[in-house]
Amino acid sequence: DARVTQTPRDKVTEMGQEVTMRCQPILGHNTVFWYRQTMMQGLELLAYFRNRAPLDDSGMPKDRFSAEMPDATLATLKIQPSEPRDSAVYFCASGLVLKIWSSGNTIYFGEGSWLTVV
């Protein structure tokens, strides 16, 4: 049963520390998304990649967040330095997104990385 895998599941860190979250998309999927979920903002799109190329990272605070996809099996989201307001659940999702009328275009989420910055 293919699924998106995220690590770590839970992370507590001190303000100012670097945090790296990793995501292994479903094999064969060409598009990877990073979302952040908070009570106040709901699900926010931070960045996404298509065929490993970054398409849009406008939802991400540029000064401290960075997202990369070093290869087709790994996407990373890094926060440096972390701040308490970054505390949230970070979801990675992947999908086979082709022409809009293909049989794909459904994105599947990982279990999330629960980040607490104290």
Place this chain on the structure above:
Amino acid sequence: AQKVTQAQTEISVVEKEDVTLDCVYETRDTTYYLFWYKQPPSGELVFLIRRNSFDEQNEISGRYSWNFQKSTSSFNFTITASQVVDSAVYFCALIRTSGTYKYIFGTGTRLKVLA
């Protein structure tokens, strides 16, 4: 602008009641996909259904059914004979066409099914 509105923030029902979760969307595109996802208390987001904009047939899957009406830009979700295990946050989402691949999510509806 693309937008998905789930006006119901929280709904509570007693087990075995039917419940409908509303989703209203805005888009200028004529072709698009709509989705429903479920987020149980454990936190993961689970895909439930996808519907394209040319397919207005209602769909039923067990106790779940979906009503898509382009005329009112709505894609409502009904759970029949609700169960405690249906307690979750449910998200409606829209993907637009025109070359971007952004999925626009609503703010979610928290459903509480009481025993």
